[in-house]
Amino acid sequence: MNSIILGFFEDMGFILKLAFIIFVVVFVKQRITKNWLAITAIVIACVVLIFFYWPIFGSMYVLYVLISIGIGGVLVDTFFVTMGEGQQQGGSPEQMIEQGRPQHRQAPGIEDIREMHDDMDMINQAGRRRQ
């Protein structure tokens, strides 16, 4: 089982190195037009980066590929939609926008007006009794 997993990671590492060589070739060819100079730069870059500093540049290359294909947008979307989930207040972005607005006092409804009329009647009756 371990050998299968290790073999898989070795194969993926090998594929990653091939992809890195292709990336270096495209990168250098776009910038250096002289053929002999481009080939020299490619050979030096590949030997130095793959054989000497592969743990650093391999992880940097993986990060570069992930960012260039848009993993940052996925993370932003994920964290945005899960932003208020741990709190008691609503979790959806719409609810959060609603909660961010200042709370205006609501206009009185028909029940409030009836209660006000009842209170006025009681006050008037009390005034008549005094007279």
Added chain:
Amino acid sequence: MGFLDFIPFLRGASLIWKIIVVILLVVLIIPILTYAFPILKYILMIIIGFVIFGMVAEAFGNTVVTFIIVGILLYFLLFKYFYISTALFLLYFFLIYGFMSVIIWGTARFGK
């Protein structure tokens, strides 16, 4: 009620777990379909083969080196790890065309 509540361990789970499960389900569609309809395997092999050849030919041109590297990559990606590479290719296409946002926002909207 969210549309993922039929899965027991996702009932009341955090939204981030639901998003991960939905992405995994969507990405695994191609390997499952390939397993169900074997003819799809050869169509996908041709598509992925052309994509890989396009990437390598951009670097080395129409030379022998291109064919050697394409051959190595095709052996690993299409013959040795076919199901993993098809799932990763689908994920890659979803990412570069911005379809992951649809999945994430859709899960957040309807998965609660």
